[in-house]
Amino acid sequence: AQSVSQHNHHVILSEAASLELGCNYSYGGTVNLFWYVQYPGQHLQLLLKYFSGDPLVKGIKGFEAEFIKSKFSFNLRKPSVQWSDTAEYFCAVVNQAGTALIFGKGTTLSVSS
Amino acid sequence: EAGVTQSPTHLIKTRGQQATLRCSPISGHTSVYWYQQALGLGLQFLLWYDEGEERNRGNFPPRFSGRQFPNYSSELNVNALELEDSALYLCASSASGGPSTDTQYFGPGTRLTVL
Numbered sequence: 001a002q003s004v005s006q007h008n009h010h011v012i013l014s015e016a017a018s019l020e021l022g023c024n025y026s027y028g029g030t031v032n033l034f035w036y037v038q039y040p041g042q043h044l045q046l047l048l049k050y051f052s053g054d055p056l057v058k059g060i061k062g063f064e065a066e067f068i069k070s071k072f073s074f075n076l077r078k079p080s081v082q083w084s085d086t087a088e089y090f091c092a093v094v095n096q097a098g099t100a101l102i103f104g105k106g107t108t109l110s111v112s113s
Numbered sequence: 114e115a116g117v118t119q120s121p122t123h124l125i126k127t128r129g130q131q132a133t134l135r136c137s138p139i140s141g142h143t144s145v146y147w148y149q150q151a152l153g154l155g156l157q158f159l160l161w162y163d164e165g166e167e168r169n170r171g172n173f174p175p176r177f178s179g180r181q182f183p184n185y186s187s188e189l190n191v192n193a194l195e196l197e198d199s200a201l202y203l204c205a206s207s208a209s210g211g212p213s214t215d216t217q218y219f220g221p222g223t224r225l226t227v228l
Contacts (some may be wrong), residue, residue, distance in 0.1 A: 032213050043116075044156075044203065044219040090156065098213035099169035101146070105155035 002026050002095050006104035013081050013111050021076040021107050023065075023091030032094040033074040034101070035065055039087045047089070050074065061085070083113040115140065117220035119204050125226045126194050134189040134223045138206030144168075145187040146207070146217055147179060151200040159202075162187055163209060194227045201225075 007022040025031065035047040048059025055067040065076045074091060091104040118137045126132050138145050147159040158171040162181035170177075176192040185206075191198055201224050205217035 034216070036219075043221040044205075046216055046218070049216060092156075094212045097169075098211055099161065100158040100171065101212050101217060102158065103148075103156040105153070 002093070002102055004091055004093050004102050004104040006089075006091050006107050008107045009105070010108045010110070013109070015083055015111055015113050016080050017111075019076070019078040019081045019085070019109070021089055021091075021109070023074045023076065023104060024072050025074070025091075025093040025102075026072070027096055028069075028072065029096065031067075033065075033067060034092040035059065035063070035074075035076050036090045036092060036103075037087045038090070038106075044090070047076070081109070081111050083111050085109060086111045117204055117206050117218055119202075119220040119223050121223060122221070123224045123226070125228065127228050128194055128196060130194050132191045132194060132198075132225055134191075134202050134204075134225070136187045136189070136204030136206075136220060138185050138187070138204075139218055141208065142206035142218075143185050143209040144207045144211065144215070145181055145185065146205040146212075147187070147189050148203040148205065149173075149200045150203055150222070151197075156203065160189070161212070163211065168211065191225070196227050199225060199227045 003026045005024045033050040036044045050057045050067045058064045090106045144163040148156045161169040179189040181187045201222045203222045204220045207215035207217045
């Protein structure tokens with residue numbers, strides 16, 4: 001079955017530290033990839049997405065992600081995190097049939113000030 | 114512009130009962146998706162409706178069902194509730210075209226607790 005793996009379950013950083021959250025998906029070919037964020041008490045919001053084109057995708061709030069086809073990866077990065085980035089982050093990929101969004105189990109990011 | 118709305122916010126039921134959850138998509142969106150977010154399991158895809166038709170369903174038993182109305186709002190029904198159905202149920206909507214074409218926008222969810 002198609003799947004998405006997020007390697008880090010819980011990441012703890014200090015403010016101004018750099019962030020990289022791993023995401024790997026299980027199949028090749030054309031992929032549509034997403035990162036969503038869920039801030040405490042808020043609903044899931046889109047951070048960024050990749051459908052095609054430049055594999056380095058820039059999203060909101062200074063986040064970016066790089067699609068590396070050869071590694072089946074779509075890692076999320078931010079050069080300098082803030083306390084307000086504390087949230088749960090989900091990577092997602094559209095399944096091969098194009099009929100469903102498959103999510104990873106999520107990574108909880110805690111940023112201390 | 115109003116986002117995806119869901120009702121109720123919380124729902125408490127007992128084992129064996131039925132639960133009905135409702136979702137209104139963003140204006141202009143014709144696709145509605147349902148997900149279950151159970152503790153430690155991430156989001157699992159339940160159902161996709163578009164233009165009133167069920168387009169795809171995830172790996173859930175038939176007691177999870179739903180429908181989409183002519184105004185594109187949707188209902189998720191869970192029959193014969195079991196304790197493990199306790200979860201946050203999220204609804205998302207997108208413009209027509211499906212997951213490989215359009216971004217999904219999520220609602221705040223309905224927290225279902227089964228006692």
